[in-house]
Amino acid sequence: MNYTLKFLYALILALFMTSCGFLLGPDSAEKLAYKIEAKSDELKNSDETSLEFDFIPSEWRLRESTSSEGLVRLDFKVQKDMSVIAFNKWTCTTYHNRFVRVPESLEKVKHLGEPFKITLKKSGDQIDVVDLD
DSSP: OOHHHHHHHHHHHHHHHHOHHHHHOOOHHHHHHHHHHHHHHHHHTSSOSEEEEEEOOOHHHHGGGSOTTOEEEEEEEEETTEEEEEETTTEEEOGGGGTOBOOSOEEEEEETTOOEEEEEEEETTEEEEEEEO
């Protein structure tokens, strides 16, 4: 087997091993960020000043990281000029920072399968994540 083919197989294997998010689809933090993107766009294009929506994280992706009581923790952690969305400190993203601002850290613990209620507020051109329930 020539070296080019071996290198190609090794490269494909490395990409396969490091792309679980790509192969399995986005994790719960990424899905929430995508939903925030859509809802912030919806709010910007409306006459409303706030918008509330529910989000239920993927149970099968969070099952290993939940507590023995089946609890899921959602954090919006503010760090310097940006924030991080994290579920159980297991999956996280900063993608939402392109569309919204999180003025203060928010956290909530719910049972697996329960919806998180997120409130967005519009102030001029700025959309903020203002409440998490």
